[in-house]
Amino acid sequence: MSQTEQALLEQLKISDFDIEYRKLLFSLTNEDCQLLEACKPIVEVRIDQLIDRFYERQTGVPEIAAMLGDAHALERLRAEQRNYVLGLFSGIYDLEYAKHRIRVGLSHTCVRIEPKLYLSSINMLKSLLMELIIENIADEIKRHATLKALNALLLFDVHLLIDAHVQSLMAEVEASRKQCEHFVASLERKVQERTQHLERLASTDPLTGLQNIRFLHQTMTRILRAAQRRSEYVSVVFLDINDFKAINDTHGHQRGDELLRVVGAAIQQISRLEDSCFRYGGDEFCMILPNCREAEAHALYIGRLNAALKHQVENVRLSIGIAEAAPDASIEPAELIRLADKRMYQAKRMNKGI
Incomplete structure (x- = not known):
């Protein structure tokens, strides 16, 4: 039978x-x-x-x-x-x-x-x-x-x-x-994969591979709220490349793009899994560091970034500003970014770029 x-x-x-x-x-x-x-x-x-x-x-x-x-x-x-x-x-x-x-x-x-x-x-x-x-x-x-x-x-x-x-x-x-059911499940997986791919494309800067600013405020709001629940500090690092316009004008945009890629790769290399890293626009970058004090960001994060860049390219100087949010502080994401941005420009004016 x-x-x-x-x-x-x-x-x-x-x-x-x-x-x-x-x-x-x-x-x-x-x-x-x-x-x-x-x-x-x-x-x-x-x-x-x-x-x-x-x-x-x-x-x-x-x-x-x-x-x-x-x-x-x-x-x-x-x-x-x-x-x-x-x-x-x-x-x-x-x-x-x-x-x-x-x-x-x-x-x-x-x-x-x-x-x-x-x-x-x-x-x-x-x-x-x-x-x-x-x-x-x-x-x-x-x-x-x-x-x-x-x-x-x-x-x-x-x-x-x-x-x-x-x-x-x-x-x-x-x-x-x-x-x-198998066909529908397969189709749903494909739709989900393509949706996630499109979301990654929509939220990723194609040149550096970092996140773009589309979800910056949303991400920062989520991180700040989580930090308040856990009584943790959050630091924001804002930086740009010194004399980037001059590099573009002298060596061309191809050299400028390559420099942006190198900085983006160095940021990804030294960042923790919980860090959120963004290309803010032009030659500006913004990193959100959960459970990190301002002094720790200076001593650890900036030190690692500087060391990583030295292995990739010579004579690159960054202007950096760091601001922190205490767990009991009521601060909006835009305000924290403005503070880090302000300190970055203060460092640039005082010729204290790293």
Whole structure:
């Protein structure tokens, strides 16, 4: 048995107990099984004639005739139908019998035979078998009991096949649902990745790789509020490159851009993960340092930045201003930036650029 058939049996919860319960539901008794088995010799000697008559009627239905295919396919179907009919009169209707009927149902599902056409075929077969029984069983009581048994068994079969058909459709729906969910999840991931990429592009200075000033005030507000909750200081470093205009005028904008990239890389190199670093505009840079006092920024941050630049480029001097916000101070981001900017220009005027 294939994995598909085994999975379907498990989903249908087909077991020996279930088979017996289904027989009970359709009043298929042991006596009925014996009556049907007793008809087997009658059916066996007339099986070819019965199959011929069955397909003569089948080909009279245009929709069914269109699905029968070529002569080779028709011959295969005739052999399958022959086995199916003989199985009706085996007298043994157990789990193996049910598995065979479910395989028949799956084969019809695979070729997309509509239930109405399948049921019409069953009705056609039932009519032919009833004629055969009526013609060959003289005893009226036995004949009536055999017809009743045949009807119960065909209902038993049809119920199995309908269950298999419905479960197969449900499995297809579930597979489609999972496929759709996977597609939607994949699409959502792509949208999220592209959104994050666009957000990074929108918030990143393309020349230096630092953040641009678009989210500076928003970031500083968040950091200041967090620092107040944790009773921490926040320092803001504001700097620019001394004589940057002269460098541009003398050596060209390409040299100026390269110098901006070097300063940006040095800032990224010495910054902590919690620091937020921005290119403020032109040759100006702004860094927000959580949990850092002004003196620490002078001693540690500026020292590291100066050392990093010396390894990259010669004769670069920076003017730097630093301002701090105490945890209990009520200061706006713009005010703190203005204070650091003011101190940076004071340093420049006093020729104290590093």
